[in-house]
Amino acid sequence: ICSSLTQKGAETSLQALSAGAVEIITKPTTGLKNFLLESAAELVAAIRAAANSNVRNLGKRSASPVPVAPAGKLTADAILPAATGHAMAQTTERIVAIGTSTGGTQALEAVLKALPRVCPGIVIVQHMPEKFTASFAERLNSICAIEVREARNNDRILPGLALIAPGGKHLIVTRSGAYYHAQVIDGPQVNRHRPSVDVxxxxxxxxxxxxxxGIIMTGMGDDGARGLKEMLDAGAATVAQDEASCVVFGMPKEAIKLNAAQRIMPLEHIHQAILNG
Structure with missing residues (x-):
């Protein structure tokens, strides 16, 4: 979907994603020429994803590999430095971080609907433009046992709560004493995305x-692959969605190539990784 109408029709656009659309790109009402020049790479990548994705039976079969974004993109170094060692074990409270892109709206729905009300706190990056993530979170909240909403600055990450990064902002986790908090921040695009899974x-x-x-699911490109490896190196449990259940086997494939995933799981089993670690 590439339309200025989608900015006012977030719910309609989400329905289109459920029906098989693979990407939402918001088009301005003015300055179309500049938009096309600036968004050429994004448009080409979205068209390639649509051509290679399995829209006939989303989430059931594999999709052909999608090329990763070209060199020259910013990494997570542009937002925050990498961990220099293992985090201090000042808390036993466990959290789950999920990253996904193309095909992720349906994948997240399947995973979150399978969770009971009592589960670890969850933070999510779904590649989606500004103005859409709030509607997406509201729809998930209406059909899930857990609470789902768009993340706000300084939100505490609590059991039974899933926080989705707002479109156009990065989401990071910080800790104060024994408590984890979400921070919603500005910054440049990382891996051509804001929010970025790597961040x-x-x-x-x-x-x-x-x-x-850490869980990386269906999506094109490689955003999240390096971040998942950093999580593994820091002692976290890591999971990648398997090829057979991905709409686009891009992000999980790149993570697997980096040996970042301890386990490779079908979509229908990923909720177990959230519950059991």
């Missing part, structure tokens, strides 16, 4: 370490 995963590696589980 979230790096912050979790730095502040939660072995008290975290």
């Amino acid at each position: 979230l995963f790096r912050s979790v590696a730095k502040f939660a370490g072995k008290n975290a589980t």
Whole structure:
């Protein structure tokens, strides 16, 4: 979907994603020429994802590999430094970080709906434009046992709560004493995305370490692959969605290539990794 109408029709756009659309790109009402010049790479990547994704039976079969974004993109170093060692074990409270992109709206729905009300706190990056994540969170909240909402600055990450990064902002996790908090921040795009999965995963590696589980799911490109490896190196449990259940086997594939995933799991089993670590 590439339309200025989608800015006012977030719910309609989410329905289109459920029906098989693979990407939402918001088009301005003015300055179309500049938009096309600035968004050429994003448009090409989205078209390639649509061509290679399995929209006939989303989440059931594999998709052909999608090329990762070209060199020259910023890494998570542009937002925060990497962890220099394992996080101090000042808390036993476990958190889960999830990153996903193309096909992720349906994948997240399947995972979160399977969770009971009592489960670890969850932080999520779903690649989605500004104005859409709030509607997406509201829809998930209406069908899930857990609470789901768009993250706000200084939100405490609590059991039974899933926080989704706002479109156009980065989401990071920090810790104050024994408590984890969400921080919603500005900054440049990382891996051509804002929010970026790599940014979230790096912050979790730095502040939660072995008290975290990282999960990378369906999506094109490689955002999150390096961050998942950083989480693994910091002592976290890590999971990648398997090829057979991905709409686009891009992000999980790149994480697997980096040996960042301890386990490779089908979509229908990922909720167990959230519950059991």
